[in-house]
Amino acid sequence: xxxxxxxxxxxxxxxxxxxxxxxxxxxxxxxxxxxxxxxxxxxxxxxxxxxxxxxxxxxxxxxxxxxxxxxxxxxxxxxxxxxxxxxxxxxxxxxxxxxxxxxxxxxxxxxxxxxxxxxxxxxxxxxxxxxxxxxxxxxxxxxxxxxxxxxxxxxxxxxxxxxxxxxxxxxxxxxxxxxxxxxxxxxxxxxxxxxxxxxxxxxxxxxxxxxxxxxxxxxxxxxxxxxxxxxxxxxxxxxxxxxxxxxxxxxxxxxxxxxxxxxxxxxxxxxxxxxxxxxxxxxxxxxxxxxxxxxxxxxxxxxxxxxxxxxxx
Amino acid sequence: xxxxxxxxxxxxxxxxxxxxxxxxxxxxxxxxxxxxxxxxxxxxxxxxxxxxxxxxxxxxxxxxxxxxxxxxxxxxxxxxxxxxxxxxxxxxxxxxxxxxxxxxxxxxxxxxxxxxxxxxxxxxxxxxxxxxxxxxxxxxxxxxxxxxxxxxxxxxxxxxxxxxxxxxxxxxxxxxxxxxxxxxxxxxxxxxxxxxxxxxxxxxxxxxxxxxxxxxxxxxxxxxxxxxxxxxxxxxxxxxxxxxxxxxxxxxxxxxxxxxxxxxxxxxxxxxxxxxxxxxxxxxxxxxxxxxxxxxxxxxxxxxxxxxxxxxxxxxxxxxxxxxxxxxxxxxxxxxxxxxxxxxxxxxxxxxxxxxxxxxxxxxxxxxxxxxxxxxxxxxxxxxxxxxxxxxxxxxxxxxxxxxxxxxxxxxxxxxxxxxxxxxxxxxxxxxxxxxxxxxxxxxxxxxxxxxxxxxxxx
Numbered sequence: 001x002x003x004x005x006x007x008x009x010x011x012x013x014x015x016x017x018x019x020x021x022x023x024x025x026x027x028x029x030x031x032x033x034x035x036x037x038x039x040x041x042x043x044x045x046x047x048x049x050x051x052x053x054x055x056x057x058x059x060x061x062x063x064x065x066x067x068x069x070x071x072x073x074x075x076x077x078x079x080x081x082x083x084x085x086x087x088x089x090x091x092x093x094x095x096x097x098x099x100x101x102x103x104x105x106x107x108x109x110x111x112x113x114x115x116x117x118x119x120x121x122x123x124x125x126x127x128x129x130x131x132x133x134x135x136x137x138x139x140x141x142x143x144x145x146x147x148x149x150x151x152x153x154x155x156x157x158x159x160x161x162x163x164x165x166x167x168x169x170x171x172x173x174x175x176x177x178x179x180x181x182x183x184x185x186x187x188x189x190x191x192x193x194x195x196x197x198x199x200x201x202x203x204x205x206x207x208x209x210x211x212x213x214x215x216x217x218x219x220x221x222x223x224x225x226x227x228x229x230x231x232x233x234x235x236x237x238x239x240x241x242x243x244x245x246x247x248x249x250x251x252x253x254x255x256x257x258x259x260x261x262x263x264x265x266x267x268x269x270x271x272x273x274x275x276x277x278x279x280x281x282x283x284x285x286x287x288x289x290x291x292x293x294x295x296x297x298x299x300x301x302x303x304x305x306x307x308x309x310x311x312x313x
Numbered sequence: 314x315x316x317x318x319x320x321x322x323x324x325x326x327x328x329x330x331x332x333x334x335x336x337x338x339x340x341x342x343x344x345x346x347x348x349x350x351x352x353x354x355x356x357x358x359x360x361x362x363x364x365x366x367x368x369x370x371x372x373x374x375x376x377x378x379x380x381x382x383x384x385x386x387x388x389x390x391x392x393x394x395x396x397x398x399x400x401x402x403x404x405x406x407x408x409x410x411x412x413x414x415x416x417x418x419x420x421x422x423x424x425x426x427x428x429x430x431x432x433x434x435x436x437x438x439x440x441x442x443x444x445x446x447x448x449x450x451x452x453x454x455x456x457x458x459x460x461x462x463x464x465x466x467x468x469x470x471x472x473x474x475x476x477x478x479x480x481x482x483x484x485x486x487x488x489x490x491x492x493x494x495x496x497x498x499x500x501x502x503x504x505x506x507x508x509x510x511x512x513x514x515x516x517x518x519x520x521x522x523x524x525x526x527x528x529x530x531x532x533x534x535x536x537x538x539x540x541x542x543x544x545x546x547x548x549x550x551x552x553x554x555x556x557x558x559x560x561x562x563x564x565x566x567x568x569x570x571x572x573x574x575x576x577x578x579x580x581x582x583x584x585x586x587x588x589x590x591x592x593x594x595x596x597x598x599x600x601x602x603x604x605x606x607x608x609x610x611x612x613x614x615x616x617x618x619x620x621x622x623x624x625x626x627x628x629x630x631x632x633x634x635x636x637x638x639x640x641x642x643x644x645x646x647x648x649x650x651x652x653x654x655x656x657x658x659x660x661x662x663x664x665x666x667x668x669x670x671x672x673x674x675x676x677x678x679x680x681x682x683x684x685x686x687x688x689x690x691x692x693x694x695x696x697x698x699x700x701x702x703x704x705x706x707x708x709x710x711x712x713x714x715x716x717x718x719x720x721x722x723x724x725x726x727x728x729x730x731x732x733x734x735x736x737x738x739x740x741x742x743x744x745x746x747x748x749x750x751x752x753x754x755x756x757x758x759x760x761x762x763x764x765x766x767x768x769x770x771x772x
Contacts, residue, residue, distance in 0.1 A: 087384065088384075089384060121541055121543075123463075124463075124465060124466060124541065125466050125467065125468050125538075125541050126463055126466060126468070126469075127455075127462070127463055127466050127468045127469035127471075127472050127473075128452070128455040128461045128462065128463065128469065129461055129463050130452075144449070145452065146452060146455055146461065147448075147449050147452060148447045148448075148449050148450065148452045148453050148455070148472070149447045149448020149449035149450070149452075150447050150448075150468060150472070151387035151388060151447075151448065152387075152466075152468045152538070152541075154384070154387035155387055155388065155538075155539075155541065155542050155545075155681075155683075156541040156542065158543055160385075160683060160684065163384055164376075164384070164387060164448060165375070165448070166375055166376050166377025166378075166382070166383070166384075167374065167375040167377050167378065168375045169372060169373060169375065170449070171375060171376070171448035171449065253544070255543070260541065260543050261465075261541060264540040264541050264543060265465060265467070265537065265540060265541065266553075267553060267556075268465075268467065268534075268537050268540070268556065269465055272464055272465070272470075275464070278526060278530060281526055281529075282522055282523070282526050285415065285521075285522035285525055285526060286518050286519055286522045288414075288415055289414055289415065289517075289518045289521050289522055289525075290518035292414050292415075292417055293414070293514075293517055293518055293521070296419075296422075297514065309340070309727075310493075310496075312340060312341050312493065312718065313489060313514070
């Protein structure tokens with residue numbers, strides 16, 4: 001159904017934008033915030049998606065395209081007839097959901113997939129760096145040979161994105177990796193290549209951010225708080241959202257500008273900085289225990305002499 | 314040894330004289346004379362075997378069919394109970410050890426072997442179940458490659474520290490009673506064992522220090538695990554103090570586990586209870602408890618979420634249940650110091666430990682809100698496996714306590730043991746340690762034990 005043409009007009013724009021990335025990056029707030037955070041190096045070209053919920057018609061072609069691009073089976077209902085996932089799962093890295101409140105308030109579709117955070121909670125918690133941020137594209141990727149399957153990422157992700165395969169002897173963690181295998185071949189991610197209304201577009205984050213701001217400027221009052229979700233939220237995400245309804249209704253929590261890992265692990269990280277404090281503690285412990293142990297052994301041997309009982313240390 | 318020649322004779326505790334030598338714990342003595350194989354032991358072992366069988370099913374079918382875990386609740390009781398809660402119970406080697414060896418509360422020495430044994434069993438069983446719980450255990454070898462450690466991750470700290478702690482310091486520290494048993498039973502091995510013990514004693518300062526540093530790190534990191542869940546954990550638990558409170562809870566829970574289990578063993582095998590030692594443990598434990606409660610309340614006040622404790626919902630209910638159990642336990646412990654009732658002391662340990670267990674469990678499961686309509690309840694298989702790995706620990710405990718000198722006991726008990734072995738297992742070579750073997754009951758009835766014993770020994 002989808003033809004992989006060599007270079008579309010949008011991809012051409014994308015490539016042009018890529019060339020101007022360093023300049024554009026310096027101009028964006030989110031990246032600045034990340035650059036201030038020393039522990040997380042900013043990617044060379046942060047790639048992402050811009051999803052405009054006001055343009056989405058809920059056709060779900062992106063779900064099908066995602067399955068096709070990632071070679072995941074369709075998540076069908078009991079009859080095996082129609083693709084009907086109710087949430088992200090091990091077969092579904094990308095899903096269209098509908099927020100429909102009671103009454104006359106506006107409803108909205110929402111596309112959910114990995115946000116590709118600048119400071120990803122999943123990678124912050126991953127013990128052996130199985131989830132890591134690609135240094136070029138900033139895409140959060142999963143390396144199966146380092147994953148122990150602890151499922152901590154399913155708890156640390158503030159957007160509840162990573163999914164664990166609950167069946168089988170070789171379970172995988174699945175999440176949107178922005179079709180990195182397609183990017184390497186010069187192709188766009190599956191979802192953006194089929195969207196009929198342009199509700200989701202792909203590109204370098206600075207270019208997407210400029211586009212989002214342009215839309216907000218050109219359509220006053222159309223977007224919630226005239227704000228781009230992901231510009232600063234959770235320290236900035238590479239996937240950006242525009243919406244008519246409050247972001248929280250779409251499952252995008254208001255996390256504040258500070259990334260969750262940096263905020264929550266502030267003290268933890270200070271305590272373990274360079275491992276200096278534990279090392280100092282260890283040296284002190286050795287000194288104290290050596291002294292106490294020597295005294296104890298001396299007492300024990302003294303008692304052995306007096307009582308004839310073999311010491312029990 | 315100036316105090317050694319006081320009225321009570323040479324005790325293994327020269328710094329403190331007890332009122333009654335008949336209850337003074339001076340030796341470690343196995344629970345001798347009881348068969349290891351009995352119905353209860355077989356029940357425990359069969360539960361463990363059943364659990365092992367079921368883990369086979371889990372490995373083949375995957376976690377989904379075997380457990381109640383799902384996309385919303387990625388962690389089940391294997392992690393949240395067997396690892397997070399039970400290793401806290403097994404932190405005795407850390408908490409009792411730090412008090413005894415760092416702060417030199419020497420009265421606690423008689424509890425050390427119990428502490429080391431319970432710790433090792435809790436950690437080994439917890440880690441084995443962790444191996445069953447994780448989806449890709451074959452990748453665990455990355456623990457050996459420090460450049461792959463994500464040191465900012467609490468999970469890495471837990472995984473690395475726990476596995477190093479259980480496999481190196483705990484096992485080595487627990488070698489002592491095993492080597493001792495071999496020393497008594499295999500005379501030809503004695504020179505080799507003595508050499509080994511000598512080497513071990515040289516290494517002990519480094520190993521013991523590691524055995525205090527690592528649990529301090531990973532027991533607090535177990536709390537830090539839930540920090541990253543952010544607002545999905547209820548604010549009564551999600552505070553920046555979570556790691557410290559987890560560590561503190563582990564401290565008083567493990568005191569409860571060590572002292573409470575020792576008391577239970579004393580009742581069960583009819584041994585004397587040394588109230589000096591138990592009072593010391595209860596005193597320390599109660600101070601940890603009250604300090605912990607104060608820190609928790611203050612922390613909630615500073616963060617400003619104490620108000621949610623007065624909402625009428627299940628979270629406030631859990632919060633007050635925890636606080637009541639822990640506080641009432643601490644109060645009972647204080648009371649037992651006054652009226653010297655071991656029963657209320659034991660109940661104090663029981664309540665505070667149960668409260669601590671609930672506290673450790675809640676943030677991971679009961680107060681964890683991954684989204685609307687998210688439900689987790691452990692499946693039958695999951696429960697049976699969790700139980701089976703806990704009973705493995707209990708079975709290992711019974712085996713070790715009967716085979717090795719773990720439980721603290723009086724000199725009288727030691728003498729009874731030597732008499733028992735000379736009658737029942739005469740092939741055991743007791744060497745010079747036999748010369749006080751048979752108990753002279755006349756002396757026992759009339760005079761001070763230790764004094765008479767010293768006389769016989771030096772005659």
